[in-house]
Amino acid sequence: xxxxxxxxxxxxxxxxxxxxxxxxxxxxxxxxxxxxxxxxxxxxxxxxxxxxxxxxxxxxxxxxxxxxxxxxxxxxxxxxxxxxxxxxxxxxxxxxxxxxxxxxxxxxxxxxxxxxxxxxxxxxxxxxxxxxxxxxxxxxxxxxxxxxxxxxxxxxxxxxxxxxxxxxxxxxxxxxxxxxxxxxxxxxxxxxxxxxxxxxxxxxxxxxxxxxxxxxxxxxxxxxxxxxxxxxxxxxxxxxxxxxxxxxxxxxxxxxxxxxxxxxxxxxxxxxxxxxxxxxxxxxxxxxxxxxxxxxxxxxxxxxxxxxxxxxxxxxxxxxxxxxxxxxxxxxxxxxxxxxxxxxxxxxxxxxxxxxxxxxxxxxxxxxxxxxxxxxxxxxxxxxxxxxxxxxxxxxxxxxxxxxxxxxxxxxxxxxxxxxxxxxxxxxxxxxxxxxxxxxxxxxxxxxxxxxxxxxxxxxxxxxxxxxxxxxxxxxxxxxxxxxxxxxxxxxxxxxxxxxxxxxxxxxxxxxxxxxxxxxxxxxxxxxxxxxx
Amino acid sequence: xxxxxxxxxxxxxxxxxxxxxxxxxxxxxxxxxxxxxxxxxxxxxxxxxxxxxxxxxxxxxxxxxxxxxxxxxxxxxxxxxxxxxxxxxxxxxxxxxxxxxxxxxxxxxxxxxxxxxxxxxxxxxxxxxxxxxxxxxxxxxxxxxxxxxxxxxxxxxxxxxxxxxxxxxxxxxxxxxxxxxxxxxxxxxxxxxxxxxxxxxxxxxxxxxxxxxxxxxxxxxxxxxxxxxxxxxxxxxxxxxxxxxxxxxxxxxxxxxxxxxxxxxxxxxxxxxxxxxxxxxxxxxxxxxxxxxxxxxxxxxxxxxxxxxxxxxxxxxxxxxxxxxxxxxxxxxxxxxxxxxxxxxxxxxxxxxxxxxxxxxxxxxxxxxxxxxxxxxxxxxxxxxxxxxxxxxxxxxxxxxxxxxxxxxxxxxxxxxx
Numbered sequence: 001x002x003x004x005x006x007x008x009x010x011x012x013x014x015x016x017x018x019x020x021x022x023x024x025x026x027x028x029x030x031x032x033x034x035x036x037x038x039x040x041x042x043x044x045x046x047x048x049x050x051x052x053x054x055x056x057x058x059x060x061x062x063x064x065x066x067x068x069x070x071x072x073x074x075x076x077x078x079x080x081x082x083x084x085x086x087x088x089x090x091x092x093x094x095x096x097x098x099x100x101x102x103x104x105x106x107x108x109x110x111x112x113x114x115x116x117x118x119x120x121x122x123x124x125x126x127x128x129x130x131x132x133x134x135x136x137x138x139x140x141x142x143x144x145x146x147x148x149x150x151x152x153x154x155x156x157x158x159x160x161x162x163x164x165x166x167x168x169x170x171x172x173x174x175x176x177x178x179x180x181x182x183x184x185x186x187x188x189x190x191x192x193x194x195x196x197x198x199x200x201x202x203x204x205x206x207x208x209x210x211x212x213x214x215x216x217x218x219x220x221x222x223x224x225x226x227x228x229x230x231x232x233x234x235x236x237x238x239x240x241x242x243x244x245x246x247x248x249x250x251x252x253x254x255x256x257x258x259x260x261x262x263x264x265x266x267x268x269x270x271x272x273x274x275x276x277x278x279x280x281x282x283x284x285x286x287x288x289x290x291x292x293x294x295x296x297x298x299x300x301x302x303x304x305x306x307x308x309x310x311x312x313x314x315x316x317x318x319x320x321x322x323x324x325x326x327x328x329x330x331x332x333x334x335x336x337x338x339x340x341x342x343x344x345x346x347x348x349x350x351x352x353x354x355x356x357x358x359x360x361x362x363x364x365x366x367x368x369x370x371x372x373x374x375x376x377x378x379x380x381x382x383x384x385x386x387x388x389x390x391x392x393x394x395x396x397x398x399x400x401x402x403x404x405x406x407x408x409x410x411x412x413x414x415x416x417x418x419x420x421x422x423x424x425x426x427x428x429x430x431x432x433x434x435x436x437x438x439x440x441x442x443x444x445x446x447x448x449x450x451x452x453x454x455x456x457x458x459x460x461x462x463x464x465x466x467x468x469x470x471x472x473x474x475x476x477x478x479x480x481x482x483x484x485x486x487x488x489x490x491x492x493x494x495x496x497x498x499x500x501x502x503x504x505x506x507x508x509x510x511x512x513x514x515x516x517x518x519x520x521x522x523x524x525x526x527x528x529x530x531x532x533x
Numbered sequence: 534x535x536x537x538x539x540x541x542x543x544x545x546x547x548x549x550x551x552x553x554x555x556x557x558x559x560x561x562x563x564x565x566x567x568x569x570x571x572x573x574x575x576x577x578x579x580x581x582x583x584x585x586x587x588x589x590x591x592x593x594x595x596x597x598x599x600x601x602x603x604x605x606x607x608x609x610x611x612x613x614x615x616x617x618x619x620x621x622x623x624x625x626x627x628x629x630x631x632x633x634x635x636x637x638x639x640x641x642x643x644x645x646x647x648x649x650x651x652x653x654x655x656x657x658x659x660x661x662x663x664x665x666x667x668x669x670x671x672x673x674x675x676x677x678x679x680x681x682x683x684x685x686x687x688x689x690x691x692x693x694x695x696x697x698x699x700x701x702x703x704x705x706x707x708x709x710x711x712x713x714x715x716x717x718x719x720x721x722x723x724x725x726x727x728x729x730x731x732x733x734x735x736x737x738x739x740x741x742x743x744x745x746x747x748x749x750x751x752x753x754x755x756x757x758x759x760x761x762x763x764x765x766x767x768x769x770x771x772x773x774x775x776x777x778x779x780x781x782x783x784x785x786x787x788x789x790x791x792x793x794x795x796x797x798x799x800x801x802x803x804x805x806x807x808x809x810x811x812x813x814x815x816x817x818x819x820x821x822x823x824x825x826x827x828x829x830x831x832x833x834x835x836x837x838x839x840x841x842x843x844x845x846x847x848x849x850x851x852x853x854x855x856x857x858x859x860x861x862x863x864x865x866x867x868x869x870x871x872x873x874x875x876x877x878x879x880x881x882x883x884x885x886x887x888x889x890x891x892x893x894x895x896x897x898x899x900x901x902x903x904x905x906x907x908x909x910x911x912x913x914x915x916x917x918x919x920x921x922x923x924x925x926x927x928x929x930x931x932x933x934x935x936x937x938x939x940x941x942x943x944x945x946x947x948x949x950x951x
Contacts, residue, residue: 474538474542478874481874482874482875482878485549485874485878486875486877486878486881488553489878489881489882489885490881492556492885493881493884493885493888495560496885496888496889496892497888499560499563499892499895500888500891500892500895503563503892503895503896503901504895504901506567506570506895507895507901510570510898511898511899
């Protein structure tokens with residue numbers, strides 16, 4: 001009987017555990033069994049101690065910037081057959097280490113789709129690589145030439161180039177007087193022998209991937225001033241807006257969402273400044289709240305973001321896109337609601353190393369890759385006009401600290417003859433809550449109606465009660481009681497003071513003081529009580 | 534309003550009610566002081582009553598010689614009083630010291646009862662019961678072993694008791710002998726003076742009620758006979774016997790001219806242990822006599838029971854609970870919506886406290902000083918808060934002992950040289 005009971009309980013335990021076991025496995029395999037993204041990225045290692053440490057992160061960012069969804073998996077985690085579900089695969093080989101995953105080798109050898117192979121060649125994995133003659137050079141200063149732009153003086157410890165003549169229009173690597181193709185395609189295989197995850201190489205790879213994905217539309221360049229808070233130097237924001245407006249420079253402000261105290265005068269003044277910026281060809285974009293500083297659950301965060309955006313629109317401020325780092329796209333789409341409802345955004349430059357483990361991304365319709373002003377300065381154009389990088393880019397420039405910095409930045413922008421696009425006139429669209437905002441070259445429309453972006457000053461009351469007085473229970477009773485007790489206590493204090501003054505006289509009579517004429521010695525004459533023993 | 538609001542309202546009512554009761558007592562106490570000042574010291578008419586002075590002493594070698602010497606020096610006919618020192622299971626040299634005093638004072642009525650751990654060592658009440666077996670006086674006076682009474686103290690106490698048959702006992706005033714030692718003894722000095730002029734003198738003036746303080750008092754032998762001696766379970770035997778006296782229909786009078794000087798705790802540890810014993814003892818007496826609160830025949834002690842009840846339970850509970858709710862409110866754990874009183878009111882209440890206590894000090898020589906004024910202000914934030922802690926601890930310990938069915942242990946206050 002006991003044995004039967006034991007078996008019964010064991011069975012119960014196993015049955016209870018089953019869904020949990022299954023759920024865990026499903027979660028682990030979710031990335032590999034879910035519907036394929038646009039591209040599969042397979043990497044060998046992050047190579048964190050090498051110059052290639054940012055390569056995976058750079059590839060991820062580029063894919064997001066090209067509005068491509070991706071599934072990322074390491075060679076060790078790769079499971080047989082996954083590659084065959086994709087028409088496009090990127091292999092990132094950051095080390096020369098041997099590949100120990102037979103399933104991957106087998107799948108690669110049988111793969112018939114398009115592939116971009118980046119990094120150290122592994123013919124045992126991709127036999128097609130043998131057709132590319134690689135020339136290895138150590139310690140070289142190179143230039144990257146793309147789209148009429150040259151990015152000069154890039155130091156490369158170990159340069160691997162394809163020893164072939166580059167075709168017209170291809171991205172090239174210039175070494176001294178020699179020029180090599182940055183990438184070469186043979187059949188469905190494109191090989192990028194050298195890639196370092198810095199902005200210049202990213203832009204070069206961006207051009208390669210753009211063509212690979214068949215995105216033929218021309219790229220644009222915009223300007224962003226990020227991290228604007230209500231407590232930023234709003235006078236400088238206005239001055240910058242005026243300066244850029246006077247110089248015909250459209251720009252965008254990245255506004256950090258503030259979900260507290262939205263009725264405060266400080267916020268009203270902030271909205272006022274943002275409206276002014278809009279009227280000066282400025283576009284308002286919303287920063288993604290930092291996951292590191294927001295401890296709320298995603299549902300609470302979502303509520304707050306809805307409230308923030310609704311409040312902005314209510315105050316005549318129309319955010320047209322998102323400012324974020326690349327990690328946003330690797331969070332679950334439903335967890336980042338309503339940020340995923342924007343159609344466009346800017347990816348900030350990010351030098352962090354990519355997170356490990358299988359993962360998959362989502363994408364916005366239109367994205368721009370953030371580049372620093374230094375990258376632009378280091379780029380030279382063959383033409384008087386700077387032109388554009390091959391993919392959508394946004395120059396990210398901090399809010400100037402003072403007039404001198406602003407002037408210097410303005411000079412840089414002017415000297416480069418940049419062709420900056422007005423974000424307001426790009427095609428952007430979102431529907432969040434009750435509001436649908438659309439922008440196009442024709443202007444901004446909110447819920448179908450055009451909105452004027454003219455600035456009209458509205459006085460803000462200084463008499464605002466920052467902290468509303470709380471509502472109390474029994475307020476009348478306590479107010480009356482307080483007055484009553486104050487009166488009573490006041491009377492008691494007066495009575496006590498009278499008693500103390502009276503008792504001083506009694507005290508002096510009882511313990512009479514004899515003070516000599518010079519007031520130098522005081523003797524106390526005690527006639528009534530014994531002294532303390 | 535939620536439940537915490539109601540609790541806070543009750544607490545505020547209790548705190549302010551009890552504050553006003555004490556204001557009335559302060560004024561009444563001062564009125565009594567003025568009255569006493571205008572009266573001549575009490576004198577004994579006719580034959581001096583025979584008084585048995587009992588001194589329970591457990592390891593009191595440090596102070597006993599000085600105490601007995603002061604008792605022997607009373608301004609009272611030598612043949613009309615006896616001194617019975619109950620050397621209660623002492624392990625120090627008390628027995629030798631007392632023998633020496635006896636040898637030095639032949640012919641004096643000085644008796645020493647040495648008990649061992651079988652007959653003695655069971656607390657003050659037990660020691661008093663042992664001494665009482667030998668006492669011959671029609672009046673019984675009690676002094677603690679660390680006391681140095683003034684010469685006329687016994688005369689004043691006996692005179693009051695002899696003069697008025699409605700009195701069951703007369704209590705004197707005790708002063709702090711070591712008040713200059715440190716801040717703690719200064720606090721205690723102010724505390725004892727204000728307590729005596731407020732609670733003792735005030736209650737006597739208004740209701741002819743006092744509580745026996747445990748030392749420097751005299752009572753009728755017939756009372757001890759009637760109640761069958763001291764309750765040995767009571768660690769606050771003074772409070773216990775006060776209630777018994779009230780119930781017999783007698784009054785207890787405060788005679789501030791009968792002064793004794795006693796040594797008070799000089800360290801926090803000793804103070805804490807002594808006061809914990811007081812709290813536990815008073816809670817015991819309170820619970821034992823709580824039924825008299827609704828007994829129509831016990832009208833006289835109703836105020837005293839209510840006074841103890843309010844001090845040890847109502848006020849304490851109100852203070853602790855309101856503090857807890859305040860901090861929980863600050864931490865966001867509970868919410869209260871009552872408005873409360875203004876800071877100005879709380880400040881004026883504080884000023885009232887300082888002035889009220891200071892009035893009690895104006896009655897004593899050398900106490901009406903600016904420094905004492907500021908010490909009172911400091912006491913509000915320190916000593917008074919320490920009292921809350923010790924009361925909470927004492928009440929907790931009392932109930933812990935009851936749950937574990939342990940008798941309260943007598944803690945003997947440690948004495949200091951000097």
